[in-house]
Amino acid sequence: MATERTLSIIKPDATRRNLTGKVNACFEEAGLRIVAQKRLHLTQAQAEAFYGVHRERGFFKDLVAFMISGPVVVQVLEGEGAVAKNREIMGATDPAKAAPGTIRKLFAESIEANSVHGSDSAENAAAEIAFFFAGIEIVG
Numbered sequence: 837m838a839t840e841r842t843l844s845i846i847k848p849d850a851t852r853r854n855l856t857g858k859v860n861a862c863f864e865e866a867g868l869r870i871v872a873q874k875r876l877h878l879t880q881a882q883a884e885a886f887y888g889v890h891r892e893r894g895f896f897k898d899l900v901a902f903m904i905s906g907p908v909v910v911q912v913l914e915g916e917g918a919v920a921k922n923r924e925i926m927g928a929t930d931p932a933k934a935a936p937g938t939i940r941k942l943f944a945e946s947i948e949a950n951s952v953h954g955s956d957s958a959e960n961a962a963a964e965i966a967f968f969f970a971g972i973e974i975v976g
């Protein structure tokens with residue numbers, strides 16, 4: 837499998853509980869490299885744009901409010917099959933359904949406050965990385 841990059845976000849529920857390092861350890865222990873990272877406090881417009889694909893979903897307004905409720909850490913993860921590997925490390929959207937040992941099983945508070953975002957395809961990963969990072973900020 838080829839080396840890939842994927843966009844990860846450590847969400848406000850996790851930054852609030854000071855879990856950035858523990859979440860990052862999960863990525864590194866699974867063989868993903870953090871090749872870019874920054875801490876941001878998203879504006880409403882930024883969160884709405886990032887989650888634009890979910891605009892029609894019932895949870896959209898709450899999701900945006902949650903994502904701007906505190907700082908996030910946005911990052912680019914690199915490794916073999918990074919998109920699928922990160923989805924595995926994260927676990928299912930609903931922590932109640934997430935496999936043991938996954939980030940969401942270990943740390944998530946709810947289906948909304950589920951600690952991490954990860955791109956779901958190579959195509960979306962490229963768009964999401966470009967949303968937050970300039971090429972010069974990514975150091976493989």
Ligand code: IDP
Nearest residue numbers: 890895899928929947948949950952953954956
């Ligand atoms: P994913 O993050 O596992 O890819 P998506 O379906 O893309 O899940 O949903 C994006 C985010 O929206 C989730 O991570 C979660 O924070 C929130 N979300 C998804 N489904 C629900 C729901 O049923 N209620 C509340 N929030 C939800």
Ligand code: MG
Nearest residue numbers: 953954955956
């Ligand atoms: Mg998704």
